[in-house]
Amino acid sequence: MPRPKIPRNICGRPADPCFKPNGIPMVNLEQVELAADEFEALRLVDLEGKQQQEAAVEMGVSRQTLANVLKRARFKVADCLTHGKALIMHS
Structure with missing residues (x-):
């Protein structure tokens, strides 16, 4: 049985809930869901340029957990x- 998921601090929200290729109807596309914590990890590390340790503290998780979330994202x-x-991004 896996450990319960630690609550994460999520401050950023996506501008839009979905990004998709132009000209292709949504019903014809495979969809990939990006969780709120995955979006937040990308935002903090890749957009804001924070070190993983700093981003982990901000999200309230360990550095290793942040690295795993970031890798998935x-x-x-x-x-x-x-x-x-x-x-598809959930907020």
């Missing part, structure tokens, strides 16, 4: 960009 974004999938 980057994979999902790269998958969408590479394979033309829709990226």
